[in-house]
Amino acid sequence: MRRTPAVLVAAALALGLASCAAPAPATQQELTKVDACPQASEPLASLDLVDDVRTATGVSTACLSSHAIEPVADEAAPVLPVTVTDSEGRDVEISDVDRILPIDISGTIASTVFALGLGDQVVGRDSSTQFAGTEDLPVVTKTGHTLNAEAILELAPTVILTDTTIGPKEVRQQLRDAGIAVVVISGDRRLDTTDELVTEIAAALGVPSRGEALIERLDADLDASLAEIAEVAPASVEDRARMLFLYVRGSANVYYIFGEDSGADSLIDAVGGVDVAGEIGWQGMKPMTAEALVAAQPDVLVMMTDGLESVGGIDGLLERIPAIAQTPAGANRRVIEMADSEILSFGPRSAEVIDAIARALYAPDSATAESAK
Known part of the structure; x- marks a missing residue:
């Protein structure tokens, strides 16, 4: 691919x-309706x-x-501090993951953080993050997908995980200047880049073993879905x-x-x-x-x-x-x-x-x- x-x-x-x-924040009633598929x-x-x-x-x-989002069974504690090189080539040191802010245009980073079992540490969300457990989190994007620096700073995040699908970049720099660890994750979004995405996020949060467990589960789920589809797809x-x-x-x-x-x-x-x-x-x-x-x-x-x-x-x-x-x-x-x-x-x-x-x-x-x- x-x-x-x-x-x-x-x-x-x-x-x-x-x-x-x-988009309006999803309510619990709306989420329950979606569950009834x-x-x-x-x-x-x-x-x-x-x-x-x-x-x-x-x-x-x-x-x-x-x-x-089902979290992985692995409950290994984050090993910190950790230094990672993000997708923009910056070396970022993360010493505290008690207040995580995951934000991108699709809600993918947030869903990954929750799948890694760190949803309780998430303090805010973007407007695309609308799965169960996020209903009460404050939205820090305005006009759909623009970062609101004031709203973000009010949440006092210790680490921000984002990518280049959301900006502007000047706001990301403003957040760095405020002393927040900002990690820019790779923005590639395809079926064949999911493992890399999980690895990057797990490394930044100091939970590599959780990342490995999540990748194993996601790969198995994807293989099962593809096999099921292959049974009914025209030859x-x-x-x-x-x-x-x-x-x-x-x-x-x-x-x-x-x-x-x-x-x-x-x-x-x-x-x-x-x-x-x-x-x-x-x-x-x-x-x-x-x-x-x-x-x-x-x-x-x-x-x-x-x-x-x-x-x-x-x-x-x-x-x-x-x-x-x-x-x-x-x-x-x-x-x-x-x-x-x-x-x-x-x-x-x-x-x-x-x-x-x-x-x-x-x-x-x-x-x-x-x-x-």
């Missing part, structure tokens, strides 16, 4: 989110599979079986769903296609789909064009939930982007949507994310399918 420059996804997300209000724990092969993934109809919601490439990741923010008139090396292609490959953006040579993320949509001829559009809602659902999408009607996906009103805070959150939930998308693809009735939308 290819590695993804984080700036590609970050730029697209920031462009849309900067023009929109930050129909048949999410049943084996994929045992569900009511569609005869042909290319001709299925309607909107399906990919949802996770649980909105909680012939010609019979596989042609899929396209469409990033939309209707209120800001932002319409992007995510192609090769965007991270979205990693998800499509994993669920046994064909990344049609790659077929037409679409690199990274670029503004959508009608010509590209018609050339790609997707059977299925993959979107973020808030993005689809921002254009008024499938009806609004077809009205705003008439070219979609000239594709099989448009003719069948076929969209798989997933929560913004989950769909690109590579990390501890990678296996669950691809499993959820696979269920929405191969067994839409087991997901929250709304064919009448």
Whole structure:
């Protein structure tokens, strides 16, 4: 698999989110609702599979079986102080992990810290961190994904874990100048970079053995999910769903296609789909064009939930982007949507994310399918 420059996804997300209000913090009621995902724990092969993934109809919601992050069993105490070289080449000494602030554009760093069993030490969050146990944490990002130095300093974190998907960099420097250990983690977000992500974070927090235990569990979970998907995916490439990741923010008139090396292609490959953006040579993320949509001829559009809602659902999408009607996906009103805070959150939930998308693809009735939308 290819590695993804984080700036590609970050730029697209920031462009849309900067023009929109930050997502409202998830309530416990909302999280409980997400946990109630129909048949999410049943084996994929045992569900009511569609005869042909290319001709299925309607909107399906990919949802996770649980909105909680399970910590590793390893409870080894942090060994501190520790000095790490971060992704920007800075040597950073961390001597205290009692007050951890993990912040990035996707909530991945925070979910990793919780998976390492250090969730009780987390003092704040970004607006994308919306899993169980984070509801009451103060949000330190404004206008979606901009660091609020004043809010961060009020929390008095002893260590900040972040990456270049969130900024501005001047604020990161301001926090360093205030004496806070700021570790910039690699921003690569793909299925094949999860182990490196865990290793970096575990090292910075002085819990390398917990990191090793988490990697072992995540690799096993991912292998199991991929094997389950392989059982139901069509053997012939010609019979596989042609899929396209469409990033939309209707209120800001932002319409992007995510192609090769965007991270979205990693998800499509994993669920046994064909990344049609790659077929037409679409690199990274670029503004959508009608010509590209018609050339790609997707059977299925993959979107973020808030993005689809921002254009008024499938009806609004077809009205705003008439070219979609000239594709099989448009003719069948076929969209798989997933929560913004989950769909690109590579990390501890990678296996669950691809499993959820696979269920929405191969067994839409087991997901929250709304064919009448």
